[in-house]
Amino acid sequence: MQTRKANSEDLPAIISLLKVSLGESLIPKSEELWKWKHISNPFGASPMLVADDNGLICGVRVFLRWEFRQGKKLIKACRAVDTAIHPDYQGKGLFKNLTLSLVEELKEEGVDLIYNTPNSQSTPGYLKMDWEKWGKLPLKMHFNLSLRKSKNQTFSDDWSSITPLFDKIENGTYTPEEIRTNLVSGYLHWRYVSCPLFPYHLISDGATYLLIYRIKEGKIGRELRIVDFFELPGFGENEKKQLNSRLKTVQKNNGVRFTSFSGLQYKKELPIELGHMPVMSIGPEVTLRKVANLEDVLNMPWAWSLGDLEVF
Structure with missing residues (x-):
C-alpha cells in the first residue's frame, strides 16, 4: 500500500469510496460538488492524499484551502474536511497516517494553520494529533415564536444585479x-452563488450593504441563518431602517422561527436588529492546529462568520 497525491483520474474512485464509507447522509457525494469545492475554490485546488492498495483507493484525506486576513497580514490556512476509509481498511491507522502526512506537506508549502468543526466522535482523534479546542462559536439569536409557519417560501434574488x-x-x-476570511476576487460568487449544496439569498440595496x-429547516422550525453581512461607505440611518424592514418581511413571509448570526461579528452598534438576548456559545465546535510558528492561535482575534464555519 502506498500513500500518494490524488490526481484527476482518481475522482470516480474517490466518489465511490465516499459513498461506501459515509453513505449519502445530508450532503450528496457527487463529482459536481467535489469539483466546485476542491477545484473551483478561488483559494486554490485542495491538497489531497489517497491510500492506494494495488490500484484500490481505500482511503482519502482532503484539506480545503482557505485564507484569512488581519489588516495587511495574510494567514494561509486549510480546513480539514473530507475524509473516508473503506470499511475493510478501518482500524488500521489510515486516517491518522493520511492526516499527518498531509499536515507535513502543508508545512513545506508555508501554510500557517488548519481549522475545522469536527463532531463529538471525531474530535478526540484530532486532539491526539495536536489539534486544540478553540470552543463553540458564539451565536446571536433572535426568536420569532409568535410567527405562524408559512407553507411557501418566497424569494426574489437577483445576484447578477449586485456584481458591482x-x-x-x-x-x-x-x-x-x-x-476575517480574505475576500479574494471571485470568492463571494463561488461561496454563495454557485454553491450546489443549498440556495443562498440576499438582502441588499445594491450599494451600501x-x-x-x-433558510434551514430544524426541529423547532425554520432558521434564518445570516451567513455573512457587509456594510459599505454610505450606510446610514435610512439604509439601516430599510435593511431591518426587509429582514422582518423575509422572516414573516417564510415563517422563520429564529434568526442566527455569528456572535463574533455582532456588536451593539451593528445595524442588524436581533433583540436583547445575550450572545451565547452554542454554535459549532471549532478546533485549530498550528502548522507554522504562529502566535497562540486560540487567543487570536478571530471574527468567523457562520459562512466560514458551515459544513459544506
Whole structure:
C-alpha cells in the first residue's frame, strides 16, 4: 500500500469510496460538488492524499484551502474536511497516517494553520494529533415564536444585479483588529452563488450593504441563518431602517422561527436588529492546529462568520 497525491483520474474512485464509507447522509457525494469545492475554490485546488492498495483507493484525506486576513497580514490556512476509509481498511491507522502526512506537506508549502468543526466522535482523534479546542462559536439569536409557519417560501434574488457590489466588497479594506476570511476576487460568487449544496439569498440595496442568508429547516422550525453581512461607505440611518424592514418581511413571509448570526461579528452598534438576548456559545465546535510558528492561535482575534464555519 502506498500513500500518494490524488490526481484527476482518481475522482470516480474517490466518489465511490465516499459513498461506501459515509453513505449519502445530508450532503450528496457527487463529482459536481467535489469539483466546485476542491477545484473551483478561488483559494486554490485542495491538497489531497489517497491510500492506494494495488490500484484500490481505500482511503482519502482532503484539506480545503482557505485564507484569512488581519489588516495587511495574510494567514494561509486549510480546513480539514473530507475524509473516508473503506470499511475493510478501518482500524488500521489510515486516517491518522493520511492526516499527518498531509499536515507535513502543508508545512513545506508555508501554510500557517488548519481549522475545522469536527463532531463529538471525531474530535478526540484530532486532539491526539495536536489539534486544540478553540470552543463553540458564539451565536446571536433572535426568536420569532409568535410567527405562524408559512407553507411557501418566497424569494426574489437577483445576484447578477449586485456584481458591482461584490467587486467593491472584495476590493475593500480589512480592519487590523479582527481576523476575517480574505475576500479574494471571485470568492463571494463561488461561496454563495454557485454553491450546489443549498440556495443562498440576499438582502441588499445594491450599494451600501449586503446580507447573505439561507433558510434551514430544524426541529423547532425554520432558521434564518445570516451567513455573512457587509456594510459599505454610505450606510446610514435610512439604509439601516430599510435593511431591518426587509429582514422582518423575509422572516414573516417564510415563517422563520429564529434568526442566527455569528456572535463574533455582532456588536451593539451593528445595524442588524436581533433583540436583547445575550450572545451565547452554542454554535459549532471549532478546533485549530498550528502548522507554522504562529502566535497562540486560540487567543487570536478571530471574527468567523457562520459562512466560514458551515459544513459544506
